[in-house]
Amino acid sequence: MLRVFSNVNVNMTDNAVMAEVSAGRVARLAVLFERYHRALFRYFISMNGHREQAEDLVQEVFFRMLRYRSSYDPAQSFTAWMYQIARNAGVDQGRRVRMAEVVDIDSFALASSAPGPEESVSRSQDLALLRRAMNQLPQDKREVLVLSRFQGMKHEDIAEVLGCEVGTVKVRVYRAIRALEQIYFTLEKEKAS
Amino acid sequence: MTCEQARTQMLGESGGEDFAAHLASCESCRNEVSRIGTLWQSLDLLPLEEPSGTVRERFYEMLGAYRQGLASAEPRKAFVWWQAAAAAALLVLGLGLGYGVRGDKSRPEMAQLREEVASMRQLVALSLMQQQSASERLRGVTWAYRAEPSDREVLGALVTAVNHDTNVNVRLAAVDALRRFAASPETRRAVIEALPSQTTPLVQVALIDLLVDFKERSAAGVLKTLAANQGANDGVRQQAQWALEKLQ
Numbered sequence: 001m002l003r004v005f006s007n008v009n010v011n012m013t014d015n016a017v018m019a020e021v022s023a024g025r026v027a028r029l030a031v032l033f034e035r036y037h038r039a040l041f042r043y044f045i046s047m048n049g050h051r052e053q054a055e056d057l058v059q060e061v062f063f064r065m066l067r068y069r070s071s072y073d074p075a076q077s078f079t080a081w082m083y084q085i086a087r088n089a090g091v092d093q094g095r096r097v098r099m100a101e102v103v104d105i106d107s108f109a110l111a112s113s114a115p116g117p118e119e120s121v122s123r124s125q126d127l128a129l130l131r132r133a134m135n136q137l138p139q140d141k142r143e144v145l146v147l148s149r150f151q152g153m154k155h156e157d158i159a160e161v162l163g164c165e166v167g168t169v170k171v172r173v174y175r176a177i178r179a180l181e182q183i184y185f186t187l188e189k190e191k192a193s
Numbered sequence: 194m195t196c197e198q199a200r201t202q203m204l205g206e207s208g209g210e211d212f213a214a215h216l217a218s219c220e221s222c223r224n225e226v227s228r229i230g231t232l233w234q235s236l237d238l239l240p241l242e243e244p245s246g247t248v249r250e251r252f253y254e255m256l257g258a259y260r261q262g263l264a265s266a267e268p269r270k271a272f273v274w275w276q277a278a279a280a281a282a283l284l285v286l287g288l289g290l291g292y293g294v295r296g297d298k299s300r301p302e303m304a305q306l307r308e309e310v311a312s313m314r315q316l317v318a319l320s321l322m323q324q325q326s327a328s329e330r331l332r333g334v335t336w337a338y339r340a341e342p343s344d345r346e347v348l349g350a351l352v353t354a355v356n357h358d359t360n361v362n363v364r365l366a367a368v369d370a371l372r373r374f375a376a377s378p379e380t381r382r383a384v385i386e387a388l389p390s391q392t393t394p395l396v397q398v399a400l401i402d403l404l405v406d407f408k409e410r411s412a413a414g415v416l417k418t419l420a421a422n423q424g425a426n427d428g429v430r431q432q433a434q435w436a437l438e439k440l441q
Contacts, residue, residue, distance in 0.1 A: 026260060027313030033252050034320035041244040055248050062252055066259055127238055134239070148204070149236050170201035177204060177229050184232070 014078035021065070022072045032078075033062055039151055040086055046146045047090060049135065060089045079153060080160035087143075087161060129191070133184040141176035148173050196222055204233055253317065260313070314339040315347055322350045327360040334366040338373055348374045352383040355400075361393050368399040375407055385412045388419065394426040401429075401436045410440050 012020075014035065020028045037058050044054035064085045065072075072081060134142065147153045147161065148169075155169045162169065194215040199222050202212040216223050318340055321333025334354065340347040351374070354367035374380040384403055391397045397419075404412040419425055420433040 025312070026263065027256070027316065029256060030253070030313055030316040030320060033249075033256075034316075034323075037248055037252065038244060041248065042242055045242045051242070051245075054242075055244055055251075058244065058248055059251050059255065063255060063259075066256075126235070127240075130232075130235060131239055134236075145236070149233065167201065170204075173204050174200050177233060181229060181232055 015074050015076075018065075018069075018072050018078050018081075019074040022069045022074070026066055026069070029062060029066060032065070032082075036079075036082065037062075040082070043083070043086060043146055043151060044090065046134070046150060047139065047143060053093065057086070057089050057093060060093070061086050064089060077157045077160060079151075080157040083147065083151070083153070083157075083161040129184060129187050132187055133180055136183050136187075137176065137180055141172070141179050144169065144172045145176045145180065200225070203229060256313070311341050311344070315341075315344055318347050319350050322354060327358075327363055330354065330358065330360065330363045331366055334363060334370050337367075337370045340373075342373055342376060344374075345377075345379070348377060348380060348383075352380075352387065355383075355387050355396070356390060361395060364393070364396045365399055368396060368403060371403060372406065381407055381409050381411075385409065385415050388412070388415050394429050397426070397429045398432050401432045405436045405439050408440065413437060413440060416440070 012031070014032060017028050017031050021032070040058045040061055041054050044057045045051060048054065061082065065082070068085070072078075134145075137145070144158065144162070147158045148155070153161075155166045155173075158169045159166045162172075164172075194211045196215075196219060199212055199215045199219070202209070203222075203226050216226065314336060318333050318336035321329050321336060324330055324333065334351065337347050337351055348371075351367045351370050355364055355371070358364050358367065368384075371380055371384060381404075384400055384407070388397065388400045388404075391400060401416070401419075404416070416433045416437050420430050420437060422430065425433075
């Protein structure tokens with residue numbers, strides 16, 4: 001019987017794959033694209049709420065990875081490097097297209113995927129409120145929550161992306177969730193009144 | 194540990210023994226952990242957005258264009274090298290130290306590029322065939338036609354799809370794609386091994402046709418068993434019998 005997926009390419013670590021891209025085997029970027037394009041898309045859409053912009057930015061990130069591949073240091077965390085590129089791409093686009101500090105809730109709702117199962121359960125109202133609360137979080141707080149919760153990044157990697165100490169990341173994550181909590185309860189009260 | 198310090202340990206990575214000891218003695222922090230922990234967990238319930246299919250198409254177009262750009266830059270590089278080599282050769286000649294020692298370096302470079310193209314096709318095929326969506330896996334099978342016929346990894350992925358994919362269309366497409374790998378004895382062996390474990394008549398018939406196309410006489414045993422199997426679909430049994438006659 002054939003051995004299946006024995007190719008180390010598919011199982012290589014991100015750092016090793018990017019090191020190969022950096023060394024000139026640019027086709028290897030396809031592996032990293034398949035691993036990360038969804039996560040990047042979700043990062044961007046969580047930050048700006050616009051599907052088209054998020055998709056453009058995903059494209060931009062992978063293009064920049066190719067363009068700046070020689071600057072990649074294999075000793076550095078790949079995800080931290082990738083999100084640094086993503087942040088810069090987002091900032092650059094923000095200069096071109098003014099990114100709203102607070103996302104327009106209506107447009108975000110339209111951009112969201114088709115009604116999911118959560119909308120058919122009794123908690124749908126809570127989730128809608130939670131989403132609104134997330135969208136109302138200031139961008140810096142939303143970003144640290146997105147990176148730590150949605151992207152599942154380690155505090156060390158987030159610190160590298162944000163250019164701060166690990167302790168600062170922990171404090172920022174705590175403050176972000178507290179801010180989210182306050183916004184959520186405010187929205188809940190508004191709804192009840 | 195103070196409450197202030199404990200707050201930075203409440204989320205994400207585990208807090209350690211000091212944090213646990215603090216929680217055991219501080220009701221206020223316990224309540225806070227419970228409250229924001231619930232909110233933290235509930236973030237998981239927010240629906241995940243999916244990018245459209247055009248993101249992948251655009252990426253591979255971009256990658257292809259980038260690689261073409263690299264490839265078209267290679268002759269220029271080679272030209273510069275040739276100029277330098279020619280100058281060096283003339284210098285050597287002029288100095289009476291013999292003829293130039295030039296060589297053609299562009300060939301290994303082009304060979305590397307060709308290898309990278311093959312590698313990219315392989316990666317695209319393998320990556321797509323691992324996707325959750327059946328339509329993506331079908332695209333992966335389509336990409337398998339662009340792989341080198343000697344590519345054992347793509348062959349392995351196709352055989353896996355034939356044997357284990359939950360979607361019958363993907364399994365059928367994978368059977369068809371195996372024709373590209375007809376020259377490999379591994380392909381023939383894998384098709385023979387796949388036949389008894391298949392339960393979908395469409396796939397069974399496709400595999401039988403493939404064995405006939407391969408003129409694979411060593412499949413006679415498996416075909417006889419299938420033709421005699423009363424539990425098998427009538428059409429499949431007839432096809433197996435027909436194949437046995439064709440392969441005689």
